[in-house]
Amino acid sequence: MALAVGCRARPGKSRDNKTGSWRVFKPIFDHEKCSKCGMCRTLCPEGCIHENTEGVFDPDYAFCKGCGICAAECPKAAITMKQEEK
Amino acid sequence: MAEKKTCDLFDCGHRACGGCGAALSARLVTEAAGPETIVVASTGCMEVFSTPYPETAWKVPWIHSLFENAAAVASGIEAALKKQGRKEKVVIMAGDGATFDIGMICISGAFERGHDFTYICYDNEAYMNTGIQRSGATPYDASTTTSPAGKVSFGNKRPKKDMPAILAAHGAPYVATASIAYPADLMQKVQKAINTPGPCYVQVHAPCCTGWGFEGEQTIAIAKLAIETGLWVNFEMVDGTVTKVKKVVRKPVTEYLKTQKRFRHLFKPKLQEAEIAHIQAIADKNAEKYGIDIKVPPKKE
Known part of the structure; x- marks a missing residue:
């Protein structure tokens, strides 16, 4: 691997690394229960939860590591963790 | 369905453990600081998981030199920006090992010279990157690989170093502590530090699920408990x-x-009441020093 001058890297190049493969438990978002507070988006250590055009939230499963912080902290208990079949 | 992308300056794909408190602190700090920021990092877990070459999770200019000299590098950058008349803000992101122990000389020098930067210490209370060795930030009685609990020891024998007081004694205009459990408060403090001229310091409590021994989903709950018990x-x-x-x-x-494996020896095989009383005394001292207790009026019979 050739090193760039100053060992620099393109901003956000880490997106090449799809950390979703680490996941054991998958968060399932129930949009019916969601109060649109955005706590899941704020507290996700990956920053992989995005607001869709309807104002509710969905995780990007390509990056979600399944830590479960969103499910533990959701004030409406609208997120459940389900073991994933692989 | 079209999505509004969360425009984070600290992007997905970094290699932190699931439920990492430090990764969350990096997201919140960059969100508060905004894109006109230059981040200086020390060696540490965050440096390793966010920038394995040729990948980087940062979307702002980011530089790493050595473990001990983040404050010195930031001083140089700040002086160069000043000379060029530029307005970018300089933010240092360093762990507790780099702040409390290894970087102490450079930090002291930079604060004494009065450079205009913001020093953020994400405090996960040990050297997590190299395998959980104790640092100056490790709390009393925590078991780490260099302060193991066993037949002759209850873990770390020294109390946590009071770094905010040390930097306040340097004449820093703004010193604050924050926690990832209160993200709005954390972001407000970072913005205040950035907008205050001179060297400012923010110490962020960032639980480490691997080092402290708990499940990743509990990160926020444990950070909240630290505040509710008076230990932070x-x-x-x-x-x-x-x-x-x-x-x-x-x-x-x-x-x-009791939520963490690093304190498990205080409960098993038998309850160590004297040691727990000592830790309770630390919390009581904090409560008295800062006046954190809310006086609850006695319930009417």
Whole structure:
């Protein structure tokens, strides 16, 4: 691997690394229960939860590591963790 | 369905453990600081998981030199920006090992010279990157690989170093502590530090699920318990005087200690009442020093 001058890297190049493969438990978002507070988006250590055009939230499963912080902290208990079949 | 992308300056795909408190602190700090920021990192877990070459999770200019000299590198950058008349803000992101122990000389020098930067210490209370060795930030009685609990020891024998007081004594205009459990408060403090001229310091409590021994989903709950038991105090210090403190109705320290494997030896094989009383005394001292207790009026019979 050739090193760039100053060992620099393109901003956000880490997106090449799809950390979703680490996941054991998958968060399932129930949009019916969601109060649109955005706590899941704020507290996700990956920053992989995005607001869709309807104002509710969905995780990007390509990056979600399944830590479960969103499910533990959701004030409406609208997120459940389900073991994933692989 | 089209999505509004979360425009984070600290992007997905970094290699932190699931439920990492430090990764969350990096997201919140960059969101508060904004794109006109230059981040200087020390060696540490965050440096390793966010920038394995040729990948980087950062979307702002980011530089790493050595473990001990983040404050010196930031001083140079700040001086160069000043000479060129540029307005970018310089933010240092360093762990507790780099701040409390290894970088101490460079930090002291930079604060004494009065450079205009913001020093953020994400405090996960040990050297997590190299395998959980104790640092100056490790709390009393925590078991780490260099302070193991066993037949002759209950873990780390020294109390946590009071870094905010040391930097306030340097004449820092703004010193604060924050926690990832209160993200709005954390971001407000980072913005205040960035907009205050001179060297400012924010110490962020960032639980480490691997090092402390708990499940990733509990990261926020444990950070909250640290505040609710009085073992971590969220405060703001302007020109050396405490101006704002997060007040709580305090819980006993055991509520916090029993959630983590690093304190398991205090409960198993038998309850170590004397050691727990010592930790409770640390919390009581914090409560008295900062006045964090909310006086609950006695219930009417």
